[in-house]
Amino acid sequence: MCDQTFLVNVFGSCDKCFKQRALRPVFKKSQQLSYCSLCAEIMATDGLHENETLASLKSEAESLKGKLEEERAKLHDVELHQVAERVEALGQFVMKTRRTLKGHGNKVxxxxxxxxxxxIVSSSQDGKVIVWDSFTTNKEHAVTMPCTWVMACAYAPSGCAIACGGLDNKCSVYPLTFDKNENMAAKKKSVAMHTNYLSACSFTNSDMQILTASGDGTCALWDVESGQLLQSFHGHGADVLCLDLAPSETGNTFVSGGCDKKAMVWDMRSGQCVQAFETHESDINSVRYYPSGDAFASGSDDATCRLYDLRADREVAIYSKESIIFGASSVDFSLSGRLLFAGYNDYTINVWDVLKGSRVSILFGHENRVSTLRVSPDGTAFCSGSWDHTLRVWA
Structure with missing residues (x-):
């Protein structure tokens, strides 16, 4: 089998052809080499054992995947909704828009x-990143990025900084201060550099490290202060669209989803994928851990949301209805984990009973597709962002 792992590109002299080109660090039998793309491809071909071809390796991988599914099926003895039959049904569920945040000039x-x-921090297609006071709807900070389509933003755990990025292929960190006259852009740190657009970012349990996902098919862990790459995560076969950090104190795992229809769980210490799930029929737009960290939900363009139990190593529930034909763009759990909020491309937000698999409410208000959704840290409200240029706080 191939024993090479490719990481991020750098520029320098190739260790094989000695030409000045963009390089890929190649690890072969624990030895690190720097090869250009052409030499790396030749190296990968030479690394195949005798009589092995790409087709035979793919066939072997499919065979192993089939055996894995057979073992999972043996343990699939009961459905989640069957276990939850004796659980009391949820009563009347009512949520309304309490605040509407207006200020973006394009899609949130x-x-x-x-x-x-x-x-709240929000980013938009207009290239603006805005920090809001959700109580008063006032704008506290605003940053104009050097590119449009700012597809990712995140608040630091301390609340003293924000991170954002998009079509500039970078993740930039801005410190927040109370001095209104201070130029935030002057203190910007360019932390992460991918070879394609930045699709998602999230601080770890401190302000010192940040996770990023990219259209180059990789995720990466970076040191905020130095901008150094600490770990890279390779395994997706297409654009990575979303990620979420496990809600544990150590925070050593995270889940990602992408255009290859896969949801993958990663160990941040080793850089290895420890679990993978491929049951969606289209792109995975959003992933979110269950509050206990033992499961996660995903939302996809196949118009379904799905729940995966990490201990059972399988999908345990599907949240869908025949009347829902538009993709799910964003998902998040209530603080108790009983409710799953899902934003859809048909302008609605559906609220699902996680245990029983039934829809308990539909929320209307946005005038275009719901692109992002997050429950507040105390669970008393959630905020949704939309292509109608607004954010709404619901409670």
Missing amino acids: LCMDWCKDKRR
Whole structure:
């Protein structure tokens, strides 16, 4: 089998042809070499054992995948909704728009809550990143990015910084201050550099490290202060669209989803994929851990949301209806984990009973597709962003 792993590109002299080109660090039998793309491809071909071809390796992988599914099926003895039959049904569920945040000049693409349960950061196709006071709807900070389509933004755990990025292929970190006259752009740090657009970012449990996902098919862990790449995660076969960090104190795992229809769980220490699930029929737009960290939900363009139990190593529930024909763009759990909020491309937000698999409410208000959705840290409200240029706080 191939024993090479490719990481991020750098520029320098190729160790094989000695030409000045963009390089890929190649690890072969624990030895690190720097090869250009052409030499790396030749190396990968030479690394195949005798009588092995790409077709035979793919066939072997499919065979192993089939055996894995057979073992999972043996343990699939009961459905989640059957276990939850004796659980009391949820009563009347009513949520309304309490605040509408207006200020973006184009589609809202991403948002995140501050740990103080009050402030929100949002990013938009207009190239603006805005920090809001969700109580008063006032704008506290605004940053104009050097590109449009700012597809990712995140609040630092301390609440003293924000991260954002998009078509510039970078993740930039801006410190937040109370001095209104201070130029935030002057203190910007360019932390991460991918070879394609930045699709998602999330701080770890401190302000010092940040996870990023990209259209180059990789995820990466970076040191915020130095901008150094700490770990890269390779395994997706197409654009990575979303990620979420496990809600544990150590925070050593995260889940990602992408255009290859796969949801993958990663160990941040080793850089290895420890679990993979491929049951969706289209792109996975959003992933979110269950509050306990033992499961996660995903939302996809196949118009379904799905729940995966990490201990059972399988999908345990599908949230869908025949009347729902548009893709799910964003998902998040209530603080208790009983409810799953899902934003859809048909302008609605559906609320699902996680245990029983039934829809308990539909929320209307947005005038275009719902692109992002997050529950507040204290669970008392959630915020949604839309292509109608607005954000709404629901409670």
